Amino acid sequence: MSDLPQIAPMSRRGLLGGACAFGLLAVMGLGRPALATVTDAQARDLVETVVGKLLDIANSTSDVSRQAAEFRGMLAQYMSMDAVARSTLGPRWRELSPEQQAAYTEAFQDYVARKYAPRFNEFSQTRMEIVRTQDYGERGVVVSSQANLANGQKAMVDWGISDRGGSLKISNIVVEGISLVTSEREIVGGMLDKRGNDVDKLIADMKSGA
Numbered sequence: 001m002s003d004l005p006q007i008a009p010m011s012r013r014g015l016l017g018g019a020c021a022f023g024l025l026a027v028m029g030l031g032r033p034a035l036a037t038v039t040d041a042q043a044r045d046l047v048e049t050v051v052g053k054l055l056d057i058a059n060s061t062s063d064v065s066r067q068a069a070e071f072r073g074m075l076a077q078y079m080s081m082d083a084v085a086r087s088t089l090g091p092r093w094r095e096l097s098p099e100q101q102a103a104y105t106e107a108f109q110d111y112v113a114r115k116y117a118p119r120f121n122e123f124s125q126t127r128m129e130i131v132r133t134q135d136y137g138e139r140g141v142v143v144s145s146q147a148n149l150a151n152g153q154k155a156m157v158d159w160g161i162s163d164r165g166g167s168l169k170i171s172n173i174v175v176e177g178i179s180l181v182t183s184e185r186e187i188v189g190g191m192l193d194k195r196g197n198d199v200d201k202l203i204a205d206m207k208s209g210a
Contacts, residue, residue, distance in 0.1 A: 038168060040133040043141035043161040046168050050078050050159075051128045051145075058124040067120045072113035080162070080169035081109055088185045092192070092199060100199060107206035112184075114209055125150035128157070138163075140171065 057070045075081055085105040086093045093101065127148040134142040140162030147155045160171040173180045188202075195201045204210075 037138050038135075038141045038161055038163055040135055040141055042168055043133055043143050043159075044130055046078070046161055046170070047128075047130065047143045047145065047159050050074070050170065053078075054120075055124070055126065058120040058126075062121055064117050064120075068113045068117035071117050071120070072109055075109050075112060078170055080164045080171050081105055083164070083171060084108075084181055084184075087181050088188045089192075089199075090185060090189065092197075096199060100203070103203050104199065104206075107203045108188075110209075111206040123147075123149065131156075 053074055054071075057067050057074070061067060082105055085108040086101075088108065089096075089104060093104075096104065129146045129148065131144045131146055133144070136142065140160060143159040143161060145157045145159070147157050149155070155176050157176075158174040160173075161168055162171050163169075164171075191205075192199065192202050195205070
């Protein structure tokens, strides 16, 4: 998919540290009070688990529809989809009814799974190495990792990990400085504009893949 963040030249890496952490922190605390502190070890374990499962999906089948279904299950289990969905919709979120908010969150998961699943085969032989962790107390932990692709390219991937109602969740992913949440917010904004700012139509189209 053309909307997937592209891997940038490694010369950009020196610019990322503070900017990535800042961008991740901007969404790590959304929609919840400060709860339990996440430890570095817990954050690392979660990232390793998620990466392992992603590679299992990529390596176990080339069926995109099956990959999308399995990826959607992973999103629900490991990513804070309520906070991510809310962030991508921006100020419009507060105008929605609780029923619309729930419907949008579900539709957004369908949309993300369908959109990114076709890229899985490109990463079937990827190795991920955790480089460092940065502890931000009750706001969570940023885990920085390096993806070593089969074609020899490398990319820095930062994971925002925070406590969501007593469960550790991924709040955002930044690939070579490109935030999943930020890029999807821009894309969803454009999708909404094309539909005359009609959120119900956006929800229907996200679910159907239109």
